[in-house]
Amino acid sequence: MNVARVAIAGFGSVGRATANLLLSRREAYRQVYRTDVRLVAVCGSRSGIVDANGLEAERFDLLEFGLSGPDFIEASGADILIEAGPSDFRTGGPGLAYIRSALSAGRDTIVISKGALVHSGRELRSLAQTSGVMLKLSGAAAAALPTVDLLEHSLKGCRVLEIEGILNATTNFLLDAMTTRGLGFDEALRQAQAGGFAEADPRNDTEGWDTASKLLIIANFGIGAELTMNDLAVEGIQTVTRERIEAWHAQGLVPKLVGHLTNSNGEIRASVGIKTYPLADPLANVRGKDKAIRIITDAMGETVAIGSGKEPLATAAAALKDLELILMSRCGRPIPLKKTSS
Numbered sequence: 001m002n003v004a005r006v007a008i009a010g011f012g013s014v015g016r017a018t019a020n021l022l023l024s025r026r027e028a029y030r031q032v033y034r035t036d037v038r039l040v041a042v043c044g045s046r047s048g049i050v051d052a053n054g055l056e057a058e059r060f061d062l063l064e065f066g067l068s069g070p071d072f073i074e075a076s077g078a079d080i081l082i083e084a085g086p087s088d089f090r091t092g093g094p095g096l097a098y099i100r101s102a103l104s105a106g107r108d109t110i111v112i113s114k115g116a117l118v119h120s121g122r123e124l125r126s127l128a129q130t131s132g133v134m135l136k137l138s139g140a141a142a143a144a145l146p147t148v149d150l151l152e153h154s155l156k157g158c159r160v161l162e163i164e165g166i167l168n169a170t171t172n173f174l175l176d177a178m179t180t181r182g183l184g185f186d187e188a189l190r191q192a193q194a195g196g197f198a199e200a201d202p203r204n205d206t207e208g209w210d211t212a213s214k215l216l217i218i219a220n221f222g223i224g225a226e227l228t229m230n231d232l233a234v235e236g237i238q239t240v241t242r243e244r245i246e247a248w249h250a251q252g253l254v255p256k257l258v259g260h261l262t263n264s265n266g267e268i269r270a271s272v273g274i275k276t277y278p279l280a281d282p283l284a285n286v287r288g289k290d291k292a293i294r295i296i297t298d299a300m301g302e303t304v305a306i307g308s309g310k311e312p313l314a315t316a317a318a319a320l321k322d323l324e325l326i327l328m329s330r331c332g333r334p335i336p337l338k339k340t341s342s
């Protein structure tokens with residue numbers, strides 16, 4: 001039996017959900033990938049825990065003060081890092097040091113936060129290549145909504161002409177609540193925060209930065225663009241008033257905050273802003289905290305995907321999809337899971 005040791009850095013709601021889901025899937029990993037997947041270390045900003053034999057959930061509340069930081073994770077001997085710290089695209093956030101350190105030391109890395117990928121994506125991609133390891137980022141690229149997967153696999157070989165996406169759950173939830181439930185901006189935002197999907201500083205959602213981060217990651221990692229935040233014009237929804245919502249409603253239009261990218265012979269232009277859709281458009285019908293992407297390619301035409309899922313489970317599952325892709329590539333062909341009789 002192979003052994004894969006996993007460490008998680010960033011132990012908030014998504015980090016914990018990922019740890020719990022991983023533990024619940026260990027037996028499946030044994031059967032399908034002939035691999036004993038052990039969670040050997042977790043840490044938050046100031047404390048952590050390590051055990052080379054593997055951690056169980058009852059120890060998640062026994063973190064020791066001082067056990068935190070990239071050095072601690074390295075010392076854990078993990079083969080795979082899952083990074084789930086805060087997103088900060090302006091500095092790369094605490095995730096940047098963890099990811100750099102894991103990739104340099106030859107550890108496969110699954111990134112859930114967006115900051116480091118936006119700030120230093122090019123460097124991290126080249127570090128992964130030099131070290132011969134896998135850098136996966138489904139959690140950071142709209143999580144439960146498949147985005148980079150579509151570009152890397154389903155639409156492989158096609159030239160992407162246009163991408164348009166409702167990539168941020170919080171703003172979609174807010175606009176939907178204001179349009180269909182008549183809620184005010186502040187009340188709708190309170191509900192998004194209670195739902196656990198708004199960023200720690202929700203201005204990153206409402207001012208469009210989270211959408212911009214995801215669009216940039218999808219463009220750079222999905223179609224090989226080299227965008228920086230300075231290349232994007234970014235507008236949010238913070239100035240949307242009840243009057244504007246009512247005017248759109250009267251015209252049969254539904255407002256959405258979208259990331260939009262066009263590729264004209266390699267010249268890529270990207271922006272984030274409000275776009276209104278007629279009811280017949282699939283994007284008009286993306287409700288609540290759901291997300292969606294429309295990709296137009298030269299050979300396969302238009303593809304639309306709509307994703308939902310309850311947080312933080314959905315993001316945890318997106319990260320563990322990346323884990324399975326790593327196991328599949330490292331441990332060989334998967335064996336179909338035996339059905340249990342009900």
Ligand SMILES: NC(=O)C1=CN([C@@H]2O[C@H](COP(=O)(O)OP(=O)(O)OC[C@H]3O[C@@H](n4cnc5c(N)ncnc54)[C@H](O)[C@@H]3O)[C@@H](O)[C@H]2O)C=CC1
Pocket residue numbers: 009010011012013014015043044045046068069084085086087094112113114139140142143196197198199200311312315
């Ligand atoms: N909540 C959601 O629906 C989704 C979240 N994300 C991303 O996942 C990441 C985590 O989100 P949440 O768990 O909701 O946030 P959270 O705020 O609950 O968790 C972040 C954790 O990182 C820890 N942290 C801060 N500095 C650290 C450091 N230097 N070392 C280790 N840990 C550190 C914090 O103590 C906190 O526990 C964020 O980057 C977010 O953008 C991505 C997709 C969906």
Ligand SMILES: N[C@@H](CC=O)C(=O)O
Pocket residue numbers: 142167168169170171197198199205210
């Ligand atoms: N704040 C984000 C969470 C995931 O990236 C959102 O609302 O989509």
